[in-house]
Amino acid sequence: MRVDRLLSMLLIISNKGLVTGKELAEHFEVSLRTIYRDIEKLGEAGIPVASMGGKGGGYYIMENYNVDNLFLKKDEASTFMAIMNNLNFLFGKNAQFNDMVLKIENTYNREKNTDKLSINMSHFSMENELKEYLFLMNQAIEENKLMVFDYCNRQMEYSERIVEPFQIAFSSGQWYLVGFCRYRDDYRRFKLVRIRNLRMGEDFEKRDISKEEIEEIFEESYRRSSIQVTLKFSNRMGKQLTEYFQEENIQQTEDNQYIVVDHFPYEEGLLKYILSFGKECEIIEPRYLRDELREYVKELLHLYNG
CATH class of the missing domain: 3.30.70 (Alpha-Beta Plaits)
Known part of the structure; x- marks a missing residue:
């Protein structure tokens, strides 16, 4: 049984309030039977995960139980903080990120050990640009600013794109910008290694669409192709x-x-x-x-x- 999946599942249920087994299975890319076994394991661990049947039902955590009651061991907290410090290049100027890091540090009152884990990005041909782009994209998402850049297709042809940024994603060893492309008039994923001359544009009004709806757009496009x-x-x-x-x-x-x-x-x-x-x-x-x-x-x- 993967402990990391159980912990992630618990946090998802806690944050969303109500989650279906199908949603969990798709998120973790496992079968529904595996999700059922995981829910049973959470129950055996004393975590009151309940289920609601019918339309609009799903799994939820019973009232009066706070996930904050869970605790990290000292070495686990140290590993978590090492990860946070390695992600500092992306979120280091984000006030919420820094507040969270301080809370974890104060909660576990530990000595800093930021050398125990390292995220090595030296294999990227544009390492410095990558760090700069990630920070700029995060800032644009926070401030609802357009992203303007030149994008290279597979024929090595560049075209200017104006994108309403929605999310920064990391998948299969690559960073992506997810957003609404005004050139294509649709949501797209842009691979960062193909982006050049990235800059922030004017303000834009955020669209009323959820992450799940955007994922459904991508999934439908995937099914068609x-x-x-x-x-x-x-x-x-x-x-x-x-x-x-x-x-x-x-x-x-x-x-x-x-x-x-x-x-x-x-x-x-x-x-x-x-x-x-x-x-x-x-x-x-x-x-x-x-x-x-x-x-x-x-x-x-x-x-x-x-």
Whole structure:
């Protein structure tokens, strides 16, 4: 049982007040059965998580129970503070962030130990710009300021974008700006490494839309552009597959190989992603994707045999 998931689940239920099992399953990318087991574990730990059936129902924490009653061990508080200090480059000038850090420090009355954990961003080709951009984006979100920048597409062509910033996101090793793009007239995710000449623009009126509604826009766009793919993996990949795919999408065959059925964006990067598994992975369906990969490999052979 993952303790970090249980703690995160508790905080989500506490902050939202009422959360469905489906929402929790989608957030943690696990099955509903796993969520049910996690809720049981919270109950066994003495945390009064109750459920409400019917439309508009979900899980909630019973009244008179304060999550603040939970406590961190000294080493856990030290680790948490180390993380906060490493994120100082992003939120260091944010008053709420600094207040929170001071409260944690005062609560646990500990000696500072900011060297126990380090977030190394030296692999970014634009490390200094990244830190500057993250801070500027956070400031723009706080102050409802437009973000103006030049954005590079996959053809290495730049276009100016004016964006109403909504959120800074970190996913799969990359930072993103999430916001409403006035050029595309829709919500978009912008990869920070493709952004140049970032600056703040004029004030804008924040749109009446929730994070969940924006996620639904992205999910619908993903569904429209994605295809179902069936992959076969060798038995050598067995223990690693859960690092890449949800467990419920993985099936073991009688000959100890593995079948993965999942949805992927149908774009240029899909073939490269599948090739990253080398000879341990074979496309079963769709046939046209298998044919496309064969032609791609032929081009690679021609390149290196030429």
